[in-house]
Amino acid sequence: xxxxxxxxxxxxxxxxxxxxxxxxxxxxxxxxxxxxxxxxxxxxxxxxxxxxxxxxxxxxxxxxxxxxxxxxxxxxxxxxxxxxxxxxxxxxxxxxxxxxxxxxxxxxxxxxxxxxxxxxxxxxxxxxxxxxxxxxxxxxxxxxxxxxxxxxxxxxxxxxxxxxxxxxxxxxxxxxxxxxxxxxxxxxxxxxxxxxxxxxxxxxxxxxxxxxxxxxxxxxxxxxxxxxxxxxxxxxxxxxxxxxxxxxxxxxxxxxxxxxxxxxxxxxxxxxxxxxxxxxxxxxxxxxxxxxxxxxxxxxxxxxxxxxxxxxxxxxxxxxxxxxxxxxxxxxxxxxxxxxxxxxxxxxxxxxxxxxxxxxxxxxxxxxxxxxxxxxxxxxxxxxxxxxxxxxxxxxxxxxxxxxxxxxxxxxxxxxxxxxxxxxxxxxxxxxxxxxxxxxxxxxxxxxxxxxxxxxxxxxxxxxxxxxxxxxxxxxxxxxxxxxxxxxxxxxxxxxxxxxxxxxxxxxxxxxxxxxxxxxxxxxxxxxxxxxxxxxxxxxxxxx
Amino acid sequence: xxxxxxxxxxxxxxxxxxxxxxxxxxxxxxxxxxxxxxxxxxxxxxxxxxxxxxxxxxxxxxxxxxxxxxxxxxxxxxxxxxxxxxxxxxxxxxxxxxxxxxxxxxxxxxxxxxxxxxxxxxxxxxxxxxxxxxxxxxxxxxxxxxxxxxxxxxxxxxxxxxxxxxxxxxxxxxxxxxxxxxxxxxxxxxxxxxxxxxxxxxxxxxxxxxxxxxxxxxxxxxxxxxxxxxxxxxxxxxxxxxxxxxxxxxxxxxxxxxxxxxxxxxxxxxxxxxxxxxxxxxxxxxxxxxxxxxxxxxxxxxxxxxxxxxxxxxxxxxxxxxxxxxxxxxxxxxxxxxxxxxxxxxxxxxxxxxxxxxxxxxxxxxxxxxxxxxxxxxxxxxxxxxxxxxxxxxxxxxxxxxxxxxxxxxxxxxxxxxxxxxxxxxxxxxxxxxxxxx
Numbered sequence: 001x002x003x004x005x006x007x008x009x010x011x012x013x014x015x016x017x018x019x020x021x022x023x024x025x026x027x028x029x030x031x032x033x034x035x036x037x038x039x040x041x042x043x044x045x046x047x048x049x050x051x052x053x054x055x056x057x058x059x060x061x062x063x064x065x066x067x068x069x070x071x072x073x074x075x076x077x078x079x080x081x082x083x084x085x086x087x088x089x090x091x092x093x094x095x096x097x098x099x100x101x102x103x104x105x106x107x108x109x110x111x112x113x114x115x116x117x118x119x120x121x122x123x124x125x126x127x128x129x130x131x132x133x134x135x136x137x138x139x140x141x142x143x144x145x146x147x148x149x150x151x152x153x154x155x156x157x158x159x160x161x162x163x164x165x166x167x168x169x170x171x172x173x174x175x176x177x178x179x180x181x182x183x184x185x186x187x188x189x190x191x192x193x194x195x196x197x198x199x200x201x202x203x204x205x206x207x208x209x210x211x212x213x214x215x216x217x218x219x220x221x222x223x224x225x226x227x228x229x230x231x232x233x234x235x236x237x238x239x240x241x242x243x244x245x246x247x248x249x250x251x252x253x254x255x256x257x258x259x260x261x262x263x264x265x266x267x268x269x270x271x272x273x274x275x276x277x278x279x280x281x282x283x284x285x286x287x288x289x290x291x292x293x294x295x296x297x298x299x300x301x302x303x304x305x306x307x308x309x310x311x312x313x314x315x316x317x318x319x320x321x322x323x324x325x326x327x328x329x330x331x332x333x334x335x336x337x338x339x340x341x342x343x344x345x346x347x348x349x350x351x352x353x354x355x356x357x358x359x360x361x362x363x364x365x366x367x368x369x370x371x372x373x374x375x376x377x378x379x380x381x382x383x384x385x386x387x388x389x390x391x392x393x394x395x396x397x398x399x400x401x402x403x404x405x406x407x408x409x410x411x412x413x414x415x416x417x418x419x420x421x422x423x424x425x426x427x428x429x430x431x432x433x434x435x436x437x438x439x440x441x442x443x444x445x446x447x448x449x450x451x452x453x454x455x456x457x458x459x460x461x462x463x464x465x466x467x468x469x470x471x472x473x474x475x476x477x478x479x480x481x482x483x484x485x486x487x488x489x490x491x492x493x494x495x496x497x498x499x500x501x502x503x504x505x506x507x508x509x510x511x512x513x514x515x516x517x518x519x520x521x522x523x524x525x526x527x528x529x530x531x532x533x534x535x536x537x538x539x540x541x542x543x544x
Numbered sequence: 545x546x547x548x549x550x551x552x553x554x555x556x557x558x559x560x561x562x563x564x565x566x567x568x569x570x571x572x573x574x575x576x577x578x579x580x581x582x583x584x585x586x587x588x589x590x591x592x593x594x595x596x597x598x599x600x601x602x603x604x605x606x607x608x609x610x611x612x613x614x615x616x617x618x619x620x621x622x623x624x625x626x627x628x629x630x631x632x633x634x635x636x637x638x639x640x641x642x643x644x645x646x647x648x649x650x651x652x653x654x655x656x657x658x659x660x661x662x663x664x665x666x667x668x669x670x671x672x673x674x675x676x677x678x679x680x681x682x683x684x685x686x687x688x689x690x691x692x693x694x695x696x697x698x699x700x701x702x703x704x705x706x707x708x709x710x711x712x713x714x715x716x717x718x719x720x721x722x723x724x725x726x727x728x729x730x731x732x733x734x735x736x737x738x739x740x741x742x743x744x745x746x747x748x749x750x751x752x753x754x755x756x757x758x759x760x761x762x763x764x765x766x767x768x769x770x771x772x773x774x775x776x777x778x779x780x781x782x783x784x785x786x787x788x789x790x791x792x793x794x795x796x797x798x799x800x801x802x803x804x805x806x807x808x809x810x811x812x813x814x815x816x817x818x819x820x821x822x823x824x825x826x827x828x829x830x831x832x833x834x835x836x837x838x839x840x841x842x843x844x845x846x847x848x849x850x851x852x853x854x855x856x857x858x859x860x861x862x863x864x865x866x867x868x869x870x871x872x873x874x875x876x877x878x879x880x881x882x883x884x885x886x887x888x889x890x891x892x893x894x895x896x897x898x899x900x901x902x903x904x905x906x907x908x909x910x911x912x913x914x915x916x917x918x919x920x921x922x923x924x925x926x927x928x929x930x931x932x933x934x935x936x937x938x939x940x941x942x943x944x945x946x947x948x949x950x951x952x953x954x955x956x957x958x959x960x961x962x963x964x965x966x967x968x969x970x971x972x973x974x975x976x977x978x979x980x981x982x
Contacts (some may be wrong), residue, residue, distance in 0.1 A: 012740070018967075036754070036756050036759065037756065038756055061982075073646060077982065078701055079982075154634070163982070169979075179979060186785065186982075188785040188786055190786070191786060193784075214783050214784070215784075216783050216785060218785070228786065228975075228979070229976050229980070230970065230973075230976075232739060232969065232973060232975075233739050233740065233969075233973075234739055234741070235739050235741055236741055237741065238741055238742045238744075238766075238973075239973045239974050239975050241975045307973075307974050309742055310776065312787070312789070312974060347681070360789050361789075362774070362776065362789050362791070364774050367647060367791045368791050369788070369789040369790075369791055372568025401788070401791065402791055403790075403791050403797060404793045405797075405885065405887060407887075412798070412887050413798045413801075414794060414796070414797040445612055449797075449798065450702050452713065452801040452802065452803070452952065453798060453800060454713065454714070454801060466958075479714075479757065480713070481713060481714060482714050482715060482754075482755040483755070485757060516913075524819075543755055543756035543757060544755070
């Protein structure tokens with residue numbers, strides 16, 4: 001159960017008042033603080049590998065509500081998290097700084113193509129502890145040390161502060177509400193599960209558990225200012241509001257996982273810490289050009305949303321940075337067609353402009369919910385044969401949710417059936433891009449409830465059509481009381497068989513056939529590249 | 545919506561071209577709102593202060609609903625008898641009935657009603673000869689004074705219990721808020737709040753506070769004036785941080801795993817048009833009406849600075865509220881789902897004739913067997929929190945929903961507060977759910 005503490009604040013109150021310009025001039029504010037949280041152990045075993053996760057997490061969150069007559073509400077929220085993943089101590093032969101790989105991509109494909117046999121070296125685990133050159137080149141991005149993987153929340157960005165923000169509501173003279181929220185926070189747009197279309201304001205830490213953890217736990221909170229003008233109903237709309245979000249934090253990209261970690265999305269970390277086997281070896285990455293903090297490098301978004309009858313909608317616009325790395329080829333200044341000897345690619349994160357919207361609709365005839373979400377972007381850079389190619393992108397999701405009572409399955413509780421089709425269209429597609437011009441990923445969730453919802457089996461299936469890759473994740477959770485939760489699940493994947501020709505193999509070795517490395521990882525996607533990560537997963541959580 | 549507009553026009557024209565309906569006779573008003581003015585009912589041998597238990601329950605079988613009779617006969621609980629007291633509704637609601645209800649008529653279709661403004665739509669005594677008497681009583685319930693124009697339950701403890709062992713499995717702590725957008729009589733503005741483009745009748749907003757796994761879960765139900773329109777229901781899940789629409793399948797589902805469906809809230813929380821309503825007769829029955837301040841209360845579950853304590857529970861498995869029961873005038877009404885796939889075959893409601901609350905409901909499964917018993921204890925507002933005095937609201941104060949087949953129950957302990965400041969209009973919006981979440 002949560003704990004409530006009543007106290008008074010003086011300096012903080014004055015600071016809050018000043019920050020919000022409310023003219024609040026009281027010497028002290030009565031405040032009530034509520035704390036709660038959990039401790040959790042997640043232990044996962046991977047087929048053929050052994051222990052793949054022994055993650056121990058403690059999280060506490062608090063909310064302090066200040067009593068004030070000047071504002072409708074004034075709150076301070078915080079979430080603190082500490083994580084220790086013992087897999088690097090308990091299975092250090094497979095994961096960690098001492099782990100070694102016989103060839104690049106050995107964790108997801110055979111060594112049957114020339115690219116990983118001869119052209120590319122295996123990735124170096126935790127390069128900052130094994131290879132000073134790579135460490136220097138990757139400076140600032142996926143250059144974690146083993147300690148960072150063991151204790152991912154404790155770093156220079158103070159990630160143990162998951163959230164810390166002040167939120168204030170001010171009632172305007174016409175009855176509208178103005179909300180201002182300032183601090184480290186997550187801002188969630190859109191209506192999609194598992195994949196992100198509009199929910200792109202916060203970057204994501206995929207090294208925690210690929211795409212499978214709740215986004216709440218893997219979004220990387222950012223220092224942001226949000227302002228919402230809640231207009232409420234008018235003669236046409238039942239609800240309407242306009243919000244602005246200013247992400248003034250230093251840009252942070254998605255964390256895909258450093259080579260040597262147990263979860264590394266697309267195995268990108270190992271590719272970035274490998275060498276092209278020409279001469280003494282050319283580092284794949286020469287430099288990571290993360291944008292420095294400056295006003296023009298901050299990110300800005302706007303959303304208008306409302307409710308019209310049976311329909312809720314939003315219109316969104318965002319100028320931000322691509323959160324996935326874009327590889328920019330570095331030609332050799334003296335030898336045409338050959339990369340620079342001090343590194344093949346620079347990693348950049350281009351500016352992206354997004355417009356989009358979402359809508360959901362309740363169909364009375366079907367007694368079901370339809371969801372549609374769409375985003376059009378300009379400025380994204382996708383991988384191609386020799387680096388990157390800028391293209392406009394269209395992403396969309398069609399979702400369908402329905403609750404179904406199936407007495408034959410032994411419960412009077414309704415089952416939740418939720419399915420969605422995530423589509424991606426590359427507007428300026430060229431043949432040397434590994435990604436199809438159009439691709440779709442379908443997901444399905446079927447979840448049941450027994451014993452007053454304390455026993456809940458579910459199955460999640462995701463299928464990537466272009467990659468011909470499928471993930472199947474059945475699980476069952478048991479919540480015996482207010483404190484304990486036990487979950488056991490399987491996570492099984494297939495796929496990872498797709499290859500794609502690589503210009504270097506053609507030019508250097510005369511091999512024009514499909515290669516696994518390096519670009520087929522983009523075609524096989526996060527499901528296909530994880531094809532050897534079949535796991536049984538146990539989680540136990542105690543909440544307080 | 546269009547259908548209702550046509551109906552309204554048709555009825556308005558009928559009224560316009562015909563004679564103006566006569567005012568409701570004052571004796572009808574008096575009989576409807578003050579049934580105990582000339583004396584309280586009695587049953588031979590039944591006296592305030594006595595206890596009905598396994599040994600004497602058969603003597604009072606006619607004064608008990610079948611569910612409570614079963615539990616007492618089985619030794620699961622005993623019933624303390626209290627004095628019958630009048631729960632006078634707020635005078636503004638009575639006056640609105642005088643002013644607006646003379647012209648109210650059922651529409652031709654099921655779930656259709658002529659335009660109403662406020663007050664009890666059908667204050668006349670129901671008749672067994674009237675095939676639509678049950679429907680009229682259902683409308684009286686829907687537009688009843690209930691929680692008044694707005695109120696909050698802060699906090700609201702729901703405890704899931706094993707009836708055999710008495711083990712408390714889970715306790716969920718909520719805040720509930722209610723607001724009438726229309727049919728308002730006592731809180732400014734009345735009779736309606738504007739703008740209201742979708743013509744909402746009522747909003748119910750629920751926020752889960754504890755335990756951690758459901759913390760920040762929020763539910764918003766918007767009911768329309770047009771009863772043929774399905775409620776809008778929205779759910780905010782804390783871990784997803786976004787608002788999801790709910791299909792109605794979830795309104796007949798176990799709400800957060802409790803024994804209560806969303807459709808069960810307050811006795812019945814659905815459309816009139818979802819059910820066939822059958823009036824079965826008027827009875828004098830023991831009903832869970834009491835004075836909160838005169839009970840032995842639970843001093844463990846909730847403490848706060850004003851000293852308020854919630855109703856205690858006892859009996860088999862701790863499934864029964866420790867309250868007193870009054871002999872009261874009751875309308876027995878069956879509601880039978882029109883949807884053949886509905887998880888129940890019928891509910892038998894025992895509507896309190898004076899307040900038109902539904903403090904007792906017996907739920908039957910699809911085979912027709914008794915499945916659940918729903919008790920919502922009503923506290924007199926003048927013997928509760930000081931702020932509730934004079935509000936004329938029968939305060940929902942303790943509930944139990946007992947699943948007799950699973951031997952399981954969910955109990956509810958309330959702190960009901962009739963204070964419009966706790967339930968502003970913007971609390972009943974989708975945007976508020978996003979803003980109130982993390």
